[in-house]
Amino acid sequence: MTIIHERPSNPAAGDEDRPIGYGRIQRKEDPRFVRGKGNYLDDIVLPGMLHGAILRAPVAHARLVSIDTTNALAHPKVLAVITGKDLLGLKLAWAPTLSADVQAVLVTDKVRFQGQEVAFVVAEDRYAARDALELIDVEYDVLPPVIDARKALDADAPVIRDEIEGKTDNHIFDWEIGDKAETEAVFASADVVVSQEMVYPRVHPAPMETCGAIADFDAVDGKLTLYETTQAPHAHRTLFAIVAGIPEHKIRVVSPDIGGGFGNKVGIYPGYILAVVGSIVTGKPVKWVEDRSENLMSTSFARDYIMQGEIAATRDGKILAVRTNVLADHGAFNATAQPTKNPAGFFSIFTGSYDLKAAYCSVTGVYTNKAPGGVAYACSFRVTEAVYLVERMVDILARKLEMDPAELRLKNFIKPEQFPYANKTGWVYDSGNYEPAMRLSMQLAGYDELRREQREKRERGELMGIGISFFTETVGAGPRKHFDIVGLGMADGAELRVHPTGRAVVRLSVQSQGQGHETTFAQIVAEELGIPPEDIDVVHGDTDQTPFGLGTYGSRSTPVSGGAVALVARKVREKAKLIAAAMLETRPEDLEWEKGRWFVKGDPGAGKTISEIAMAAHGTMTLPEGVDGNLDAEITYDPPNLTFPFGAYICVVDIDPGTGHVKVRRFIAVDDCGTRINPMIIEGQVHGGLTDGVGMALMEIIEFDADGNCLGGSFMDYLIPTAMEVPDWETGFTITPSPHHPIGAKGIGESATVGSPPAIVNAVVDALAPYGVVHMDMPCTPARVWAAMQGRARPPI
């Protein structure tokens, strides 16, 4: 049988055995976290700091008639109450979104979703600020809301964004990609065509730490220090300069330890701007931290795609084309966080891992009376939706053709020799070797044995399902000429300084939300320079101390900043070579590198370590011409292409026919993220994403009633997997390096979140095959599964 085990630890490792470079080492950030010494936003207390709280709209759509703040202002601990009218005077009532729209910071004319920001109270303490919210009187004139995206474009639908001049409907954009005519031709001549409508419901990233900010505006020197829960501190600095009119050199954004992000902490929320206004108005630092209901009801949701999928194939199972039409619910403001030219994110990777003759999709975005957002929750800019669509469609096709879903996939994979592979929607997949990953996954699962067990159980009336998903991601945006966020090209800076004693500090633009950057990036420098990781400090999360870059999301830290760090270390290595040559009184071209040391070719005894070279660089020796007296370097890395991680997942579920309860019995995940830096951290990223998948497939949904009331506004209603809902994960890997990345790494942060939901739903639908179920929308809750078993699409209400 296959044995998977951890290599034994070696606590006796001496100094000379300390690993430099890649491999499993403990995380450098853990000692502070296990002692409770992390420094999260709400842990920061500044002298004289005040507390803000937001009054939110109780209804989804209403005219604002009046606000009376008299009683709140009379509260002895209240210093300010800010309304939309006040912000109009400051030209801050509306702020630009990340998708070329605007969003109300505070309501001035009309409430557009339940939970929208109406007024901001600043008080001496947290409790008083909350008390004062109860003292504000607001009168609303309630309007009919638009809740069902399918009805948003009806002629009689209320117009949500009537403040936009000439706006007479709820349409945001139409976008298409692929060759429509060619795709139609392939479909017209195909032996087999299957189609299916599927809904990827609205879900929420819900990191354990909610969003918040502390604004500290110094009126004397005009400097704003803004502590924020943000995954993109540099982009926020630029946006605040644009939004608030504060010169950018007078803004410092600090992103401290982040208690999980998952895309929730990419955007700028009204609360952040209100904290800034509160600090300017009161002259004191103002902290605002949202509560869990505010987080779930008002900050960036994810998905909400209604997808019509079609797949065309030959009778013997050669997939020819995929086509889809999407209705995208963007909520009341178009505030999705994605590159400017990609209004549907990277959804166009819906061609999956298959060699197709044609592909086409069209996406229509609409406004509804719901919270804004759309790109979040480890989705890799909507690759989640794309992978779900194609992997469900392939399974539905397998059922139609009466083929095994693994066999159908194996038959249609892009072959290793076809890489780099240009797909039909404009992507060039950098590298891939899909069949070994699929076969390894099947082997780890014992696939044939599982199918045998399933046949036996079916004869006994037991419901067991086996689901497969094979995904290809596209992550690590730029290149900057193709991808930008509000005009900022998606490239990342890195700075490296080697101190005189050979210890180093590397400064990064990206910010960790738990991914272990302080360890991974130290390991990259260690591999390149031969300095042990513990001798390398990683500085991030402070715009005054780090170079510019676009931030951590879309699995881009390792693909982009990882490339920057490898290249900046190589730059230092080349500079060290020049200095070493001078020290050894030889020519640079006569030197050879071994990890940590330049030495004379053919004379290994004559060499200088990085440490010796660093001391010399800062010392008194005469340096070669053009070499500064330091061992430092900086770089901005513009990746030449995205990277394309992939994986093969197999899920085994058992369903209780009496209750409809789905139990994930096993989950086998084989991932290929190219070069692996710290396997422990990689495995952790995969485990977390698989748990997200169980949540989305079986439990999580943000629904609304007909009046627009959010039905997922607390953890009582928005269910997240606990240790009881997930199995002990089984993982494996293959390694197919990226050919263009400096170290061949591809990124892993979102692979499992992207790849796991279709595996689980495919398993559920497979288990329910005896009931004739071909498709089920997520989440596959007991009620929905039970209803599907009764031949109903949804449970009777």
Added chain:
Amino acid sequence: MQISMTVNGNEVTSDIEPRVLLVHYIREVLGLTGTHWGCDTSNCGTCVVLMDGQPVKSCTVLAAMAAGHDIRTVEGLASGATLDPVQQGFMEEHGLQCGFCTPGMMLTARALLDKNPHPDTTEIRQAISGQICRCTGYATIVRSVQWAAAHPAGGDTDATVDEVIDGTDTVIEDLPAEIAETADNEVKA
């Protein structure tokens, strides 16, 4: 009102509003920010502390209700420079990522091991089932608690990053030849 309690072995006395939650008292009055807050509904468990050795959600306990009781927070887990085996287990087995749920998870694990020094995986999962982790997928938390159970005296006291584990992680043996050959196949540029 005036309240007194023992926190991490120290007697504390404070004048507070009667409505102050224990989590806010610990964080804001005592300045022990290792205890976190994550939801409004007693679901997430990131605020778990030990009250007389039992895990409680400190967002659902008034500070006044804790008067006269013995409270232990994450700051009271290590004794001096020596980490509790649970803390060391979380570092050894990657039981944390963002670190936000970690203090609560570790305190629950401590209480479990005090009661049941050799829990099986189901018992560990049940013990932490009132707490949510959004990062780890729980398997490594289970392993962390198992590590602590297997090392009741801890490891080499104050573990640091110097203490490393040799080699790489998962190695897969007995692969069929055709997969073993292709699994490490490098695609050339």
